[in-house]
Amino acid sequence: MNASAATRLIRSGLAALLFAAIGLQANAQSGDDKYQPQVGQSGKDVVWVPTNDDLVRRMLEVAKVTKDDLLFDLGAGDGKIAITAARIHGARAVGIEFNPDMAALAKRNAERAGVSDRVTIINGDIFKEDFTKATVISMYLLPELNLRLRPTLLKMRPGTRLVTNSFTMGDWEPDQVFSASASGFGGSSGYFWIVPAQVEGQWNLDGMDGVVNVRLNLTQKYQRVGGTITLGDKTQPLLDPRLEGAELQFRYLAPSTGQLQVVKASYTDAGTLKGQVGLYSSNGFEGRRVPK
Template structure:
């Protein structure tokens, strides 16, 4: 394939502000294509900064692409969908690690170039590319979503991303998704890579049951969820207490509190629909045991899962 080595340039944020629209992921494979597999003379070659429907095209460095895949912990079991796939670099790199993938790209020339690169890398059976609008495409099959888009486009996509299967990994080059804080951020040179885990819905009222004093205690727990963050209370007979370290990571949930006996308990479990099951650690007594919880009312929507408020987009655009 054609190897493009752009000259040193300003940081991605300053580069974006110098143009219009968003960036599309593109560029090179994680490992350079051997010279013998270079495309024939006259093959279409994208130009750094070229305009598209919603994007300008700027290639991502090899080290950054590798970190994106590592941060998402891509395995051969994954289905990777790249939103704005450019010349196919992300999808092809994932396919070379055994995963399957789909690149969604609006530019027909880039789609054809991506298919050529996939053939040269001998991964065409696992790396597909289609000409489509990312805002009209179905990417619900993805276990990993990658993107390199401007903040206002990330916000526009956020409701659909939040609706993906809990545990889906989302990795963005440089730009975040408003008030939805990343679960992890890496720095590669001057650039940032952000990871989110699509959270399960743990909000609402629950009957929480766990071993206690030789028997079993069932208490009412009320949870409020904003993105992956939880807050709430547990009601005992004579008092109510708040939760500590409450958070959802994909399907996994954790929280803690001090019970009526003064024991600090930490709960770690898995959300499956209206049930939670897992292990409670009694950190005071040094024991652990199974616990369960059953949601007793409606499943409220996660705060932030709907369209971004207008003032959120305005605040981001002024940064």
């Protein structure tokens, strides 16, 4: 079965389940006198099922949304997630929704919630609209759509937080899996990722506490990293390497003393690494990637 067929099966199966269980009744809290969306109605690529309130709460909590964030909800539906991000967490939020009637409803819902000054609803296509300025991305899309978006998401600023309802990102393992305390339609499980910096390659490190000729060789698959460090003519594997957004950390053994050293570095907007060895190191270092 190819991916498109699998997606159609998921869509039809979900719709059939909703038909049988709730008879496609309108969601009273989502609609108004101008438009009443029906749970399970077909959209551009998915059927519409609103995320349940408890999972919305958990998604925003896990993503640690604050007033300083700009959240984009891809496939915003009735605007629930964007509105909650603004109303409860004080964030600015943008919802992108393809269905013009649903987008108009989401705008009215934002006005009724008193957050129209912080919530923008765009009637558009998530594959065409620019959401690269987001600090948080939320989604309730099918696996095939997540995979189509994945290359774009991975190019976003390191540290951008992604949170999804029900579906994963293929072989990009989530940083956290969580669930809502209340089950039911609209999802009960969620997944969270932090966009990793692209650090794979060879780096020359200058100023590492007086050590000369330090080379760092990093391998990477999404947020999982490994590699070696070479100090002078001695090479050793990195110990416990970790990458979270733009923050890289690893340990190594000092060749002269055998003492365990902790390295913390940040990937900068200029494409360099800046960090230090140890918590109380007086001299920081800078790393530059060796061109391929």
